[in-house]
Amino acid sequence: MPAAARKIRKPFLWSLILSGASLFFIEMAVLLIRQGIRRPAFFIALAGIVCLFAEIIVFLPVLIRNAIRSTGLSILFRFTASGVIYVVLILLIALAAVNTGNNLLYVILAFMIAAISVSGFVSRGTLNRLQVYVDFQDSIFAGEFTTCRLRLENRKRWLPSFSIGVEGYLVNRTWLASMGLEGSSEPRWDAKSILEHQVPAQRAVAYFPYLAGGGQDAQVFQVRFQKRGLYRIDGIEILTSFPFGFFRKGRKCRTSGELVVYPELLDKGDFQSRLEMQFETMPLLRKGLGSEIYSLRPYQPGEDVRFIHWKASARSGQFIVKEFAVETIQSFLFLVDESYDGDRPAGLEKYERAMSFLATLVLELQSRGRRTGVILSHQPPPSGHARQDAGEVLDRLARSYLRPAHPDKRDHPFNRTAISELVSPDWQGSLILCSFQPAQYFFELAPSLDNFLDLGQL
Helix, strand or coil: CHHHHCCCCCHHHHHHHHHHHHHHHHHHHHHHHHCCCHHHHHHHHHHHHHHHHHHHHHHHHHHHHHHHHHHCCCEEEEECHHHHHHHHHHHHHHHHHHHHCCHHHHHHHHHHHHHHHHHHHHHHHHHCCEEEEEEECCCCECCCEEEEEEEEEECCCCCCEEEEEEEEEEEEHHHHHHCCCCCCCCCCCCHHHHHHHCCCEEEEEEEEEEECCCCEEEEEEEEECCCCEEEEEEEEEEEECCCCCCEEEEEEECCCEEEEEECCCCCHHHHHHHHHHCCCCCCCCCECCCCCEEEEEECCCCCCHHHECHHHHHHHCCCEEEEEECCCCCEEEEEECCEECCCHHHHHHHHHHHHHHHHHHHHHHHHCCCEEEEEECCCCCCCCCCCECHHHHHHHHHHCCCEECCCCHHHCHHHHCCHHHHCCCCCCCEEEEEECCCHHHCCCCHHHCCEEEEHHHC
């Protein structure tokens, strides 16, 4: 009913009209009862009480909500099943009291209405001065279970709080930005709007039966983020039905925070197979006499058979030999193009696979003592240009998202920016371009590139 009342213009005027009608009908019923005309008085009193409860149920929550918004506060109010039954009982007792004039019924009616007032006062004191904190582990990868710690602090010095429920959502802002929904008119991403837009989000919920004055309590549970990206807490609802359970009252806690979920890591076998597929187009190192594989090529007569790659030979039907890389290159810089001009759903799926591949590759290189860095096409380059630790690289990959390709390749950020502005002049290492477009598309970068990674082939 309150949702329908929001669409009615001037709810305050309609509330006044219903109040006046209710008062008029009840006064008329009292006059008729005093004159002994009970049957018409009963129906007139019933009409007055219906008008009164229509005002209370339909318009009063809207008026209270508007008044609270004008003061900058945020209060939630919902009827429970027992609350609805309680209001119906009040209505029936009120009808019986008006119809019979029994003083005992009026006393019971006053007691029941007073219980509602006491419930509102006590629940308000229970919700007052509560603060929520949400803590996660530092390194979180998509698809893996992680520990979440939700902590509730009671800042009231003496007054305890009872039966407190905490509920909120961490919304994937990177996904919203990729879909053009970031900064939309959606006032708050609640359960209904998240389900409607199919937004990747993680629900945080906890229940605290008792919290002493000045005390705090925490609950730890496991969560699993399905998508990488930046998750932000816009607000958390603190709810309670204490003391009688007639109504579920709450308020929005102004807790804010954000969490970065790294791309999902590939398993060892999947990563190695994809890496071998890219050796011919993306050698990770330069050709030399080291111990790491540089590329694969057909076998030439007279070559050492110890260098034959038997798995690749079995797949291709001919002998394939391994070329090894020089060991001197210690740094790798990945230039990631975030644009795509094909089918968007297919591109999003490919881009997610590419981010997972790059994250796994970065960790593999870091484990071997190599330095890595990432520069994204549509985001400012990091300070210090190429030298980043593993956390910084994974953070940038987690926040990256796919964007529509520029109609004119000269408008692409990699073509508008000189290589000296992206990479430090004293950079010594391998520059690897990662894109859905061919390497020749980037005429500013092509002369300086060492390797190329085709994101569409991952």
